[in-house]
Amino acid sequence: MSAASNDSRKRSKKRYAAGHHHSKRWKGSRELEVGMEGILITCNMNERKCTAEAFNLLNEYADELFGPEKLQDNNGSSSDEEEEDVEVALKKEVAQLKASGAKQQRRFQALDSGANNVIFIKTQNLESDKLVHRILSDLHTTKKKKSRVILRMLPVTGTCKAFQEDMVKYLTTFLEPWFKSPNCGTYQIAFKARNSSHNKRDEIIKSIAGLVGKLNPKNKVDLTNPELTIIVEVIKAVCCISVVKDYALYRKYNVQEVAKEDTPKPDVTPAPTDTSTAGEKDAHDAEETTKEETKKGEEDNDNSVPEEDKEAEEEDKGDGE
Numbered sequence: 001m002s003a004a005s006n007d008s009r010k011r012s013k014k015r016y017a018a019g020h021h022h023s024k025r026w027k028g029s030r031e032l033e034v035g036m037e038g039i040l041i042t043c044n045m046n047e048r049k050c051t052a053e054a055f056n057l058l059n060e061y062a063d064e065l066f067g068p069e070k071l072q073d074n075n076g077s078s079s080d081e082e083e084e085d086v087e088v089a090l091k092k093e094v095a096q097l098k099a100s101g102a103k104q105q106r107r108f109q110a111l112d113s114g115a116n117n118v119i120f121i122k123t124q125n126l127e128s129d130k131l132v133h134r135i136l137s138d139l140h141t142t143k144k145k146k147s148r149v150i151l152r153m154l155p156v157t158g159t160c161k162a163f164q165e166d167m168v169k170y171l172t173t174f175l176e177p178w179f180k181s182p183n184c185g186t187y188q189i190a191f192k193a194r195n196s197s198h199n200k201r202d203e204i205i206k207s208i209a210g211l212v213g214k215l216n217p218k219n220k221v222d223l224t225n226p227e228l229t230i231i232v233e234v235i236k237a238v239c240c241i242s243v244v245k246d247y248a249l250y251r252k253y254n255v256q257e258v259a260k261e262d263t264p265k266p267d268v269t270p271a272p273t274d275t276s277t278a279g280e281k282d283a284h285d286a287e288e289t290t291k292e293e294t295k296k297g298e299e300d301n302d303n304s305v306p307e308e309d310k311e312a313e314e315e316d317k318g319d320g321e
Contacts, residue, residue, distance in 0.1 A: 031112045032238050034161055038122040039132060040113065040154040040233055040240055051110045051119055053147045057255075058108055058121065061135050066126050069107050114236045115194040120156075129155040129242055136250040139259045152254050154231055155242045162196055162239040167232070168207050171241065178228055178243050179215040186222035187212065190247070193234040204232065224248070 039058070043050035062069070106124065113120040123131075132155045139146065160170035178185065189205050208230060212219045229247035233240040244253070251257035 032114055032120045032159075032235060032240075034159050034238055036111075036120075036122055036156070036159050037128060038111075038120055038156050039128050040152075040156055041119050041121060042151045042154075043117050043119070043149045044151060045117060046149045047117065047119055050149045051121075053150050054119065054121055054153075055108060055110075057135060057146055057150070058131065061138070062107065062126060062131060065131060065134055114238070118194065118235070127157075129157050129244060131155070132253065133245065133250075136246070136253060136255065136258050139255055140250055143259055143261060145256075145259045147255055150255050152252065154233060154240075154253055155244065156233070156240040157243075158241045160239050160241070162193075162199060162234045162237050164199060164204060164207060167204065167239050167241075168211060170239075171208060171211055174241060175212060175215060175230070175243065179212050179219050181216040181218075184216045184218040185227040186220050186225075187228045187230060188221060188223050188226040188247070189230045189232065190252070191232045191234075195236045196234045199234055208232070 039054075041050060041054050059069070107126055109122040109124070111120045111122050132153050135153065138144075158170065158174050160166050177183065179187070189208055191201050191205055193199055193201070209221065212230075225248055227245070229244050231240075231242045231244060231247075247253065
């Protein structure tokens with residue numbers, strides 16, 4: 001009985017381990033990986049709602065820019081095809097899932113980014129930088145708030161391993177369309193690392209700046225209002241890269257900030273307070289000056305007594321009579 005019991009326990013453990021391993025493999029296929037393109041989206045503590053808002057926002061503007069999404073049947077068959085044997089159909093479906101994955105056929109697919117409060121939307125057959133710029137441009141113009149939990153939307157047009165030598169090697173080719181002679185421009189580098197401690201910010205920025213300078217010495221750094229911004233976002237072992245325009249104008253690609261009114265309300269509000277305070281002070285000083293002039297006029301019987309004081313004297317005389 002003891003040997004049979006041990007065999008049963010071993011079998012149970014194997015089954016559990018097999019299922020657990022399969023779960024990890026499937027989860028891994030839904031994580032941010034090198035070679036992907038898409039959009040990094042940060043949020044404030046609600047990733048599920050952020051994902052829903054992201055899909056609504058991205059689909060709205062993607063329909064406008066690229067047209068409605070055309071869904072394709074993975075097996076290439078129509079819905080009118082004759083029913084197959086259940087077992088054959090299941091095997092066919094499993095084979096198709098292993099080959100490509102049904103969800104990867106969609107133009108937007110939410111993946112695990114590897115960091116808290118950050119989601120990665122993988123894109124298929126569209127320009128993520130063009131799409132994100134269009135969204136921010138419209139929000140900046142209309143000032144319509146179209147999300148509650150989404151904070152920043154950063155396009156990812158290239159990915160590589162998050163090691164300095166790999167990043168420099170990848171960027172040598174990646175940055176050519178913007179910075180290689182005869183192309184040039186002013187730029188800044190926006191670097192951030194999450195769940196990664198092997199990269200030092202200053203060293204990465206220095207190496208990228210040196211690379212941009214080699215592509216064309218006319219490229220100049222501008223931290224105030226650059227023409228282009230090189231976004232470098234490191235999450236674990238993956239480095240997400242893009243080159244964007246209007247980074248400062250669109251509030252570092254923050255959809256909440258870009259939808260706010262441009263008029264600086266804090267600068268307008270204190271003005272009346274300061275004016276009122278100054279007015280009260282001026283009024284007080286004027287009152288004291290008037291009293292002194294009135295007193296002096298009464299003593300000297302001068303004709304330069306203010307009109308208000310003359311009227312007051314006439315009223316006093318009237319009351320006396």
